[in-house]
Amino acid sequence: MNETEPVRETERLTVAQAVVRFLANQCSERDGQRQKLFAGCFGIFGHGNVAGLGQALLQNELEAAEADRLEYVLARNEQAMVHTAVGYARQKDRLQTWACTASVGPGSTNMLTGAALATINRIPVLLLPSGTFATRVSGPVLQELEQPYAADVTVNDAFRPLSRFFDRVDRPEQLPSALLGAMRVLTDPVETGAVTVALPQDVQAEAFDWPVELFAERVWHIARPPAEAARIAAAAEVIRTARRPLLVAGGGVHYSGAEDALTQFCAATGIPVGETQAGKGSLLHGDPQLMGAIGSTGTTAANALARDADVVIGVGTRWADFTTASRTAFQRRGVRFVNINVANFDAGKQAGLSVVADAREALSALTDALAGWSAPDEYRAEQTRLWEAWDANVVAAYDPPAEVTGRLADGLLTQGEVLGAINELTDPRDIVLCAAGSMPGDLHKLWRVRDRKAYHVEYGYSCMGYEVPASLGIRLADESRDVFAMVGDGGYLMMPTELVTAVQERIKVVVVLVQNQGFHSIGSLSESLGSQRFGTRYRYRDEQSGRLDGDSLPVDLAANARSLGAHVIEVHDREGLEAAVKEAKAAPAHGGPVVIHVETDPSIYAPDSDSWWDVPVSQVSELTSTRAAYQTYLGYKATQRPLITSSEGAGHR
Numbered sequence: 001m002n003e004t005e006p007v008r009e010t011e012r013l014t015v016a017q018a019v020v021r022f023l024a025n026q027c028s029e030r031d032g033q034r035q036k037l038f039a040g041c042f043g044i045f046g047h048g049n050v051a052g053l054g055q056a057l058l059q060n061e062l063e064a065a066e067a068d069r070l071e072y073v074l075a076r077n078e079q080a081m082v083h084t085a086v087g088y089a090r091q092k093d094r095l096q097t098w099a100c101t102a103s104v105g106p107g108s109t110n111m112l113t114g115a116a117l118a119t120i121n122r123i124p125v126l127l128l129p130s131g132t133f134a135t136r137v138s139g140p141v142l143q144e145l146e147q148p149y150a151a152d153v154t155v156n157d158a159f160r161p162l163s164r165f166f167d168r169v170d171r172p173e174q175l176p177s178a179l180l181g182a183m184r185v186l187t188d189p190v191e192t193g194a195v196t197v198a199l200p201q202d203v204q205a206e207a208f209d210w211p212v213e214l215f216a217e218r219v220w221h222i223a224r225p226p227a228e229a230a231r232i233a234a235a236a237e238v239i240r241t242a243r244r245p246l247l248v249a250g251g252g253v254h255y256s257g258a259e260d261a262l263t264q265f266c267a268a269t270g271i272p273v274g275e276t277q278a279g280k281g282s283l284l285h286g287d288p289q290l291m292g293a294i295g296s297t298g299t300t301a302a303n304a305l306a307r308d309a310d311v312v313i314g315v316g317t318r319w320a321d322f323t324t325a326s327r328t329a330f331q332r333r334g335v336r337f338v339n340i341n342v343a344n345f346d347a348g349k350q351a352g353l354s355v356v357a358d359a360r361e362a363l364s365a366l367t368d369a370l371a372g373w374s375a376p377d378e379y380r381a382e383q384t385r386l387w388e389a390w391d392a393n394v395v396a397a398y399d400p401p402a403e404v405t406g407r408l409a410d411g412l413l414t415q416g417e418v419l420g421a422i423n424e425l426t427d428p429r430d431i432v433l434c435a436a437g438s439m440p441g442d443l444h445k446l447w448r449v450r451d452r453k454a455y456h457v458e459y460g461y462s463c464m465g466y467e468v469p470a471s472l473g474i475r476l477a478d479e480s481r482d483v484f485a486m487v488g489d490g491g492y493l494m495m496p497t498e499l500v501t502a503v504q505e506r507i508k509v510v511v512v513l514v515q516n517q518g519f520h521s522i523g524s525l526s527e528s529l530g531s532q533r534f535g536t537r538y539r540y541r542d543e544q545s546g547r548l549d550g551d552s553l554p555v556d557l558a559a560n561a562r563s564l565g566a567h568v569i570e571v572h573d574r575e576g577l578e579a580a581v582k583e584a585k586a587a588p589a590h591g592g593p594v595v596i597h598v599e600t601d602p603s604i605y606a607p608d609s610d611s612w613w614d615v616p617v618s619q620v621s622e623l624t625s626t627r628a629a630y631q632t633y634l635g636y637k638a639t640q641r642p643l644i645t646s647s648e649g650a651g652h653r
C-alpha cells in the first residue's frame, strides 16, 4: 500500500459509545509517569441520557476489553457527583479525574454549582450534561427551556460562564474536535477547571462511522514550564534586598509537587512561610520555617510577619481575600511582591514581579540563584518566638482549661477539642476534609498537618454540602488513607445524599457531624456586623415573639444518617469522642460510611488571628448594633491597602 494513500478504517458506534470508548483511552503523563486520565464516570440517568450514555456505559461494563473499560458509579445528586469528582482530582494533584453524565434539564443544571466550584478551585472535571433534541422535531420536550428571543438557547448555556471549555455536539462530526479540546483544557495546569461537553439526547444515540484513530490511546502531557532565567535573576535581586521576607504558599505548591523544593528553599534562605487554605501542608508541622495559616483565618505568627514584611513571595496562590485579609495583611509601605505562578493571570496580582512557571521548577532555580544569601539571624529568632506564642494557643484550644470546660453544658465539647482529638488520634497520613461553616477557619488555624496530602479544605467556593460527596472521591483516590470529613449540621443537611452512594459502593469514609444547632459561623459574623445572629439558628418560630428564637428543633441527624445506612456513633463526652475515632479507624476498609455525631458549644471560639475580613456593613441603620458595627468597619477600611505599587525593577527604594 502506498503510504500517502489515506487509510479509511472506521468503526460504527453511537456518539455516546464513542465518547465512552474515547474517555477510557485517555492518559495523562507528568515527569514520565503515566496514568489513566479518567477513573470512571459518575451518572444519574433520565430520558436525556438513559438510552445514550446509559446504554453506552452498560455495553462498556458488559462487553469492553479491560483496556477500554470505564467504570460507572451511580450518584444520588448531580451537584454531589461533581464534588466527588473534584475531591478525587484534587487528591490526585489534578493528574486524574472523573466524567459526570446527567440527564436534560434539572439533572444538568444541578451540576452548575459543582462546575463553579471546580473552575474556581482550578480542578479538572469533565461534565457531560444532556441536551434537548438537536433536531427539535418533537420540542418542546419534557424539561426543555423555551426562550422566545432565541431558539438555540438551552439550560446548558448556563455552563458557559462556569466552564474553562464549552462545546455542544449537535452533529456527530463535531465530536472529535469537542473531545480533543476538552482533554487539552483538562490537562493544562493554567486553563484547567470544569470542562463541559453538552450532548443532545438524540445526538447521543445517533450512529456514525468513526475513524478508528479516535479511539487510539492518547497521552496528554502535563507541563512543567520552567521560568525564564532573566525572571529568576530579577526575582532573586528583589529578594536579596529583603530584611523581612515572607513566602505565601498556595495550592499550586501541592499540585506541582513542590513541597520538597519549598522546604529546601526555606531552609537555605531562612524565609518563613504562611499558608493559604489550599496550600496548607506545603511545609509539615514542626518545620521551623512554618508560621502556619495566613490571612483572615491565619495565625498570629504569620499575620505579624505579614504586617511588616518588605518582600512577599507568593507561590501558587491566587491571592484570595482571605489570604490578604482583604488587603489589610501587608502594611509596610513599599512592600514588594514576587509571584511564582504557572498562570500569568495570577502571577501579575498585587502588581508583583511575575515569574510565570511551574512552582517546583521555579523554586529550585530560585534556591540556586540565592545561594549564599539568607535572611538575618535575628529575623529567624523572631519567627521562633512568634510561632511558640501561637502554638501555645493551639495547645489550649485542643485541651481547653477548666475555666472553659466549666462553662460548657453537659455533654457538649468545644470545637477545638473535637479537632484536637481527631488530629491526635488519626494517622499522620489520614486526610481531614472540610468546606464551609466555622470549621474551615478553625482547621486552617489549628490543624497540624503531618503529610503533604493530608489536608483538604475546599475554600475557593466554600460550598456547604461539598464535604460528604468529596469524601468519597478522596477515598477512591487513595484507599490507603482514612478520610475524616468534618461537616456542620447546616452543611450536612444540604447534602447527606452520597452516604447512600458510599453504602452502595462500600466506600469507607468517616463523617464527623458537628451539631451546634445552626450556622455558628454566619451567626458570629452576623453578630460582629451588628445583625444580631438574625436567621442563623435552627429554632422554632416562637408563637409569642413571632421570631426564630423558640426552642431547639427535635431534629435527630444521627438517626438520619443511620436511616441512610451509615454506621453511626453518638458521642457525649471527650472519652466518647476518643473511643469513636478509634472505632472509626478500626472499621472495615470496605464497610461503608461511619458517622460520628458530636454536639459542640458554639460560644467557645478558636483563638483570634489578629486579622480582618471585609464584609460590608449597612451605612445607615435604625439599630444601634448596626451603627456601632459600621464605626468599627470604617476603622478597618482605613487600613486597607491597594497593593498596586509595581514590584518590577530591582534594587532598594
Ligand SMILES: Cc1ncc(C[n+]2csc(CCOP(=O)(O)OP(=O)(O)O)c2C)c(N)n1
Pocket: 436, 437, 438, 439, 461, 462, 463, 464, 465, 487, 488, 489, 490, 491, 492, 494, 516, 518, 519, 520, 521, 522
Ligand atoms: C451552599 C452554600 N450556601 C450558603 C453558604 C453561606 N454559609 C457559609 S457557612 C454557613 C453556615 C454553615 O453551617 P454549619 O454547616 O452548621 O457550620 P457552622 O457554621 O455551624 O460551623 C452558611 C449558610 C455557603 N457557604 N454555601
Ligand SMILES: [Mg+2]
Pocket: 437, 488, 489, 490, 514, 515, 516, 517, 518, 519, 520
Ligand atoms: Mg452548625
